[in-house]
Amino acid sequence: MITVDVHAHVLLPEIERAVAGRPGHDAHRELDARRNGPHATAVSGAMIGERIGLLTRAGDRLAAMDAAGVDVQVVSPSPSHYHYWADPGLAAEVCRLAAAGVAAHVAQAPDRLSGLGLVPLQHPSLMTGALDDALAHGLRGVQISSHAPGRELSDPAYEPFWARAAATGAVVFLHPFGCTLDERLDRWYLSNLVGQPVENAVALSHVIFSGVLDRHPRLKLLAAHGGGYLPYYLGRADHGWRVRPDARGCxxxxxxxxxxxxxxxxxxxxxxxxxxxxxxxxxxVLLGSDFPFDMGDPDPLAALRAAGLADTPISGGNAVRLFDLKDPS
Structure with missing residues (x-):
């Protein structure tokens, strides 16, 4: 049975070179540092430095995949590349670089790797074009965060993007970066440990309650981190929908x-x-590891075995169907 890891990242230095020194970049970095706190920022920098080969070199990636028993990875840009502060011209350039960079990385082992691009959530009018560019590069879809400044995923301005993604069969991978709880989570790496699951739950709730899935039933939306906290407190959401008329958006x-x-x-x-x-x-449910970051799982198949879910389509068959992949054998 083919095994497919749908949650793996690539670092693209060309994006960081493109944004360096541009208006808004320093403020973005300062906000990120405040949200994470100095200790977490230092630890994360050292961790990325230790794993730079896994993030940038296809050979290192393939060796790690072999060790983990993974046949195929779906590679997406590091969420640090979102740069939702960027103006329209720079945002479009970031997305072009992401599509080209991921496609080049995937091309080094096209039988083992597939990829996703980026779209600029802060500029809804540019999103369908960026999606089309990613697909033109042979990618399977795009990755988005949980929100953009001043915009939730329920924003009507995103309707053309949802429609285009549904029509093309593109996968939209929801992967948060940062948390709007800001300095409340700036110690003990709570910005990630708590913040990321919160962001998943909030973003998915906006998608559900606003009726996005009613209007676009063919949309292929994949949530990272098991959907965050949302799947484990559904009774409250259902109760609110039943008793509160203002919660009846879906x-x-x-x-x-x-x-x-x-x-x-x-x-x-x-x-x-x-x-x-x-x-x-x-x-x-699809196999995902968050490769190669420290908050990921270096042995995702062991996690399936521990849950009694080994030898199920979760290990690969569901991903083959969702991403329309081919068995490399």
């Missing part, structure tokens, strides 16, 4: 939409993974 109970979404398996807990499979359905 056509049916919110919990039912989990079977219209897709999730990676990166929950770090066998019981949580089993619960995700229960509420979303086994055909909606």
């Amino acid at each position: 056509a049916r109970e919110p919990s039912s939409y989990l079977r219209d979404l897709h999730f990676d398996s990166l929950t770090h807990d066998p019981a949580a993974l089993r619960e995700l499979v229960r509420v979303a359905g086994p055909e909606r």
